[in-house]
Amino acid sequence: MDTPTKTPGTAAPHRRTLAVPRVNTMAATAVGLALLGFGVWSLIALRINVATLIDSFDNAVEFLGRVVPLDFPPPGELLALIGQTLAIVIAATLLSMVLSIPLAFWAAGNTTRNRVTRLGSRAVIVSMRAIPDLVLAIIFVRVFGLGVIPGVLAMGLHSIGMIGKLYADAIEQIDEGPRTAIRATGARRLQQLVSGVLPQVMPSFVATAMHRLDINLRISVLLGYVGVAGIGKEIKNALETLNYPRGIALALVVLALCIVMELISGAIRRAILGPQADTRRGGILGLMGRARRGVAAGTAAAARRVSVPMSGRRFARLAWTFVGVMIVLVSVGFVGRDLFDMTGSGIANTLDRLWPPDTGGVPSAELIDAMFVTVQVAFAATLIGAVLALPVGVLAARNVAPRLWLGKVFRMFIVCVRGVPELILAIVFVVMIGLGEVAGTLALSIGAIGLFGKLVADSVEEVDPGVEQALRATGASRSQVFFAATLPQALPAVIGHLLYQLDVNIRSATLLGIVGAGGIGYYLLQASRVREFGTVTLITLMLFGVVMLVELIAMWLRRTAGARS
Structure with a gap:
């Protein structure tokens, strides 16, 4: 029987292409x-x-x-602390959302073709995540003094690291069909982003913001140790004076707030995405998948009817939207009062002392x-x-x-x-x-x-x-x-x-x-x-x-x- 003739060099490239993944896998396993x-x-x-x-x-x-026995503050004082803490946390999360949305569009590969812009935006997002919020709070307390503003700025800027990354990932995983259809009508780039991209990613944007709101609520306790107002500062004062009944009581208040925040977050997700928001696919990936299906279904439904009847789900969405907007406005108004008292006289001196x-x-x-x-x-x-x-x-x-x-x-x-x-x-x-x-x-x-x-x-x-x-x-x-x-x-x-x-x-x-x-x-x-x-x-x-x-x-x-x- 004749032995098949092997062409020199035909098998070697194939072996080399298989060897590279194998070496990478072995290296990854070793690491x-x-x-x-x-x-x-x-x-x-x-x-x-x-x-x-x-x-x-x-x-x-x-x-x-x-x-x-635990020692809770009087009801009036406790409600004031809760309101102050929630206002700081909500305002900080809102600030991070406002700053993260343009950064995410610049960092996403499908919405930004300029490599320098994309890498620069990614670098800003990673840097904000790597700098501890406590360090930012220390700097802002030194610059602006004790109070509300240092907490808003510290948590708001640090949250960009998480929110910006997840927003950019959500943008990169959209269905390009609606955007392509809008582009075919001659729409400008901004119109494509607003009409073809933003509706698809909005559910995941809201879910990410609610998750970060929960995280910032816990972070606010830590920032109280460097002078940020709210429940965290009162916990620090209680524990430093060995008043454990008061400190642990306030910690239980934070626990209750986090649980309530989790329940509210789930209700908002259900109002936006429907009952399927809590079934099978529970993470950000599932949210983005449902968002794409929702946009496609909404487009098909719009082609069949002009007016949309008021359903229970639509009413719940409108109600939650109204409540959310009112809470945000009240929080921003509360924080805004401190903006007028913010002198910033220590900015130059603090920046000078930070380096070298x-x-x-x-x-x-x-x-x-x-x-x-x-x-x-x-x-x-x-x-x-x-x-x-x-x-x-x-x-x-x-x-x-x-x-x-x-x-x-x-x-x-x-x-x-x-x-x-x-x-x-x-x-x-x-x-x-x-x-x-x-x-x-x-x-x-x-x-x-x-x-x-x-x-x-x-x-x-x-x-x-x-x-x-x-x-x-x-x-x-x-x-x-x-x-x-x-x-x-x-x-x-x-x-x-x-x-x-x-x-x-x-x-x-x-x-x-x-x-x-x-x-x-x-x-x-x-x-x-x-x-x-x-x-x-x-x-x-x-x-x-x-x-x-x-x-x-x-x-x-x-x-x-x-x-x-």
């Missing part, structure tokens, strides 16, 4: 294992174990004895060591949080929970955990365990149940149900369907969420240091108190570098996983 190993090593190095918790049991009992960066007399090695401890706390907390949050998130998913009521119970548990600010958890653990990194790690670990657990639940709910149904048709058990169909589909998203949680924990670990939870945060607070703003700048640059490194690693891992799939 992932290295990150996991560093998390385990951090857990051991920080001496976090069950024995530590057992030894602190007596302190926990004593702390509960000092907290009870310096150590402020602290040895450089000491700052580097503190930064390394902060990274250790973040890795250890992410590892513990993942172990705790994964089963909670899976059981909160409607397509996996054995019973519908059980899924709702776990969802409510996640909401309750998310409502407790990590700062309050850190203070509680500092009292129970003592100053140091262990308190910060445990606080972030519990906090991760709220964020990571929710993201896991949404990712599990967003898998393709067809694969699950095909396995069930073969007689597969519930566990077999989960491990063979649900988990493999959700795993890439879960890994991406885990890296996002690590990013969040690095910044949160820095901020928790202000209450004695260890790491670089202690030096950040001390530098701001003695007005060593060069040290504040140096610590901010160190944190920026670490966050950007984690962001680049996460982007590379996601891109490698996407190429493999």
